[in-house]
Amino acid sequence: xxLWRPFRPENIADPYTMYxxxxxxxxxxxxxxxxxxxxxxxxxxxxxxxPELQSGIRKDWLINxxxxxxxNGIDVYATFKxxxxxxxxxxxxxHQLLRKLVSKSLKPKQLNLSIEQRALELMKNIEPGSNIIExxxxxxxxxxxxxxLGITLKEAHYLRSxxxxxxxxLELYLSMNDLVKVEKAATVLLDFFNSKIIExxxxxxxxxxxxxxxxxxxxxxxxxxxxxxxFLSILMAATETTANFLGxxxxxxxxxxxxxxQVSKNSDLLxxxxxxxxxxxxxxxxxxxxxxxxxxxxxHSIHKGQTLILCIGAANRDPEYFRDPEKFDLERSxxxxxxxxxxxxxxxxxxxxxxxxxxxxKSFLKTFGQKKLxxxxxxxxxxxxxSLKSLTLS
Ligand code: HEM
Numbered sequence: 001x002x003l004w005r006p007f008r009p010e011n012i013a014d015p016y017t018m019y020x021x022x023x024x025x026x027x028x029x030x031x032x033x034x035x036x037x038x039x040x041x042x043x044x045x046x047x048x049x050x051p052e053l054q055s056g057i058r059k060d061w062l063i064n065x066x067x068x069x070x071x072n073g074i075d076v077y078a079t080f081k082x083x084x085x086x087x088x089x090x091x092x093x094x095h096q097l098l099r100k101l102v103s104k105s106l107k108p109k110q111l112n113l114s115i116e117q118r119a120l121e122l123m124k125n126i127e128p129g130s131n132i133i134e135x136x137x138x139x140x141x142x143x144x145x146x147x148x149l150g151i152t153l154k155e156a157h158y159l160r161s162x163x164x165x166x167x168x169x170l171e172l173y174l175s176m177n178d179l180v181k182v183e184k185a186a187t188v189l190l191d192f193f194n195s196k197i198i199e200x201x202x203x204x205x206x207x208x209x210x211x212x213x214x215x216x217x218x219x220x221x222x223x224x225x226x227x228x229x230x231f232l233s234i235l236m237a238a239t240e241t242t243a244n245f246l247g248x249x250x251x252x253x254x255x256x257x258x259x260x261x262q263v264s265k266n267s268d269l270l271x272x273x274x275x276x277x278x279x280x281x282x283x284x285x286x287x288x289x290x291x292x293x294x295x296x297x298x299x300h301s302i303h304k305g306q307t308l309i310l311c312i313g314a315a316n317r318d319p320e321y322f323r324d325p326e327k328f329d330l331e332r333s334x335x336x337x338x339x340x341x342x343x344x345x346x347x348x349x350x351x352x353x354x355x356x357x358x359x360x361x362k363s364f365l366k367t368f369g370q371k372k373l374x375x376x377x378x379x380x381x382x383x384x385x386x387s388l389k390s391l392t393l394s
Contacts, residue, residue, distance in 0.1 A: 002031070002032050003018070003022045003025060003026065003029060004022065004029065004032070005018065006018070007381055007383075012380075012381050015285065016313065016314075016317055016326070019039055019313060019314035019317065020317070022039050022314070023040060023314055023318065027039050027040045027043065028043065028297070028300040034307070035172075035288075035306075035309050036306055036308050037309040037311060038308065038310050038311060038315075040315065040318055040320070041315040041316075041320065041321035041322075042298075042320075042321070043297060043298060043310075044310045044314075045315065045338060045342055046297070047289060047297070047310050048287070048310055048342040048343045048345075049342050049343035050343070051343070052291075052293060052295075053289035053291060053292065053308065054290045055088060055091055055095075055287075055289060055290075056086075056090065056091060056290075057289075058083070058089060058174075059089045062083070063080075066080060074176060074179055074180065076179065076183055077183075078187040078190055079179070079182050079183050079186045081186070081190060081225060081229065082166070082169075082186040082189065082228075082229050083169075083229065084225065084229045085222060085226040085230040085233065086229055086230075086233040087099065087230065087233045087237070087345075088170075088233060088237065088345060097222075098230055099348070101215060101216075101221070101230070102208070102212060103348055105208040105211060106148065106208070106234070106348045106349060107351065108208075111147045111148060112150075113144060113147035115144060115355055115356055115359050116359050116362075118140060119356070119359040119362070119363040120359075120366065120367075122140060122363075123360075123364060123367045124367055126367070126393070128392075128393055129392055129393075130392065131391065131392055132250060132392065133243070133247050133388050133389065133391050134390075136246070136360075137243045137247040137250075137360075137391075138160065138164065138239075138243045140242075140246065140356055140360070141239045141240075141242035141243045142159075142160045142163065144242070144352060144356055145235050145238035145239050146235075148352065149207065149209055149231060149235065150205065150206070150208050150209055150210065151207070151209070156192065159188070159235075160239075162184075162188045162189055163189070163239045163240070164239070164243075165181040165182065165184070165185040166182055166185035166232070167236050167239070167385070168182050169182050170240070170384045170385065171382060171383065171384050171385075172309065172384050173383065189232045189235070190225070190229070190232065193232060194224060194228050197213055197224045197227055197228060198224075200213055201217075209227075209231055212227060212231075237348075237349065238349050238352065241283040241284055241347075241353065241385065242283070242352070242353045242356055242357075243387075244283035244385050244386055244387045245283040245353055246356060246357060247387070247388035248280075248283065248388070249273075249274070249277045249357050249361055250360065250361075250364055251281075251377050252277050252281055252328060253273070253361065253364070253365075256328050259273065259328060259330050260369075262330060263330070263361065264365045264369045267362065269330055271358065272332070272333065273330055273361060274354055274357045274358050275332070275335040276328060276329060276330060276332055276335060277357065278337055278339040278340075278357075279316045279317075279322070279332070279335055279337035279339065280316070280317075281386055282312045282316055282337065282338075282339040282386065283339065283385060283386055284339065284341070284385060284386075285311065285312060285383065285384060285386050286309050286310060286312055286313065286384055287310050287312065287341060287345075287384075289308045290305065290306070290307055290308070291303065291306045292304060312338045312339060312341070313386065315338050316337045316338060316339065373393055374394045375391065376391070376392045376394070377391045378390045
């Protein structure tokens with residue numbers, strides 16, 4: 001019987017028991033569909049840091065299957081265009097160029113939006129029965145990402161649901177229905193960014209997008225479609241994972257009342273709580289690479305062209321690396337989880353994800369800390385991201 005059954009209801013609710021079984025029985029495990037799954041911390045870390053592995057399997061798949069899909073009435077033209085400069089799926093010199101173009105601007109000294117104030121404002125509006133994921137967790141990261149890019153909410157508010165739809169492109173197993181949603185979202189998002197680029201070329205400002213356009217115009221490094229694809233990838237990277245992180249942060253505290261009360265009494269514990277949620281419920285559960293050569297890892301042979309699933313969710317609970325890994329432990333230090341990846345594709349927005357989570361926990365404790373809370377949570381049936389569909393209080 002297959003050990004990798006991510007869509008079983010019990011594994012959607014808690015994938016960690018499944019990961020533990022795989023790690024104990026076959027830490028390098030070939031799935032029924034031929035991918036090689038890694039669940040040990042040392043393996044996952046060394047593969048993330050291996051510059052010879054390639055990212056962007058989904059892009060290759062579209063190149064190889066685009067014609068067939070179109071013959072079957074599934075249009076992937078916009079999806080394909082949207083991935084041209086999708087940073088996470090890029091490799092080599094092209095990836096270096098994209099990272100260099102934006103990395104400095106992705107760490108600004110200040111954002112236009114006060115995350116603290118907005119977090120509290122949104123939290124105060126949550127009523128018993130309202131879905132915290134839709135009312136809070138998907139809103140704050142989207143607004144923070146717009147602010148980072150220099151886009152106003154007024155001009156872009158309608159993009160939020162499209163960003164979430166587009167993020168399905170990250171999934172390990174995509175359905176035709178997902179592809180249709182991704183294509184529609186890619187069309188709307190590319191249209192938005194292409195119009196924005198035209199506007200900013202006429203009237204430049206100090207925004208991240210405007211600066212990148214000016215740089216690209218000087219050295220002709222990227223055309224407008226490519227710049228649009230690059231910003232689409234940043235908007236998605238900043239919104240989806242952080243939304244999932246905020247949901248997991250609230251749910252984890254609700255499940256761990258003792259720790260909830262400790263953080264409530266001592267705000268010095270906030271950074272430790274944030275890191276421990278990241279380890280315990282990583283928003284990106286896994287990432288995928290392709291082997292470009294034959295090689296061995298810890299005595300296991302990997303062949304050229306194989307798809308490798310690097311399971312961050314499992315690595316973060318490896319008992320050979322973390323003491324008592326199934327325990328949510330506020331005293332865990334150092335906490336060298338892999339939730340922001342490692343190596344060439346390491347996350348460029350970790351600081352913002354952490355900032356939003358710490359204000360989320362703070363505003364949640366301030367708003368609900370004294371109340372007796374019951375909750376109801378439902379997870380989405382996804383493999384790549386750990387994402388709550390709903391979280392309600394009563
Ligand atoms: C807690 C929230 C977040 C988590 C858990 C997270 C996680 C990750 C992970 C795991 C990767 C690398 C995946 C891989 O190696 O294949 C990544 C890449 C990336 N992240 Fe984040 N991220 C978060 C928030 C953000 C934010 C707020 C931004 C934007 C400011 C951002 C921008 C990016 C970018 C641009 C990349 C691509 C880097 C590259 O390919 O070189 N992330 N993130």
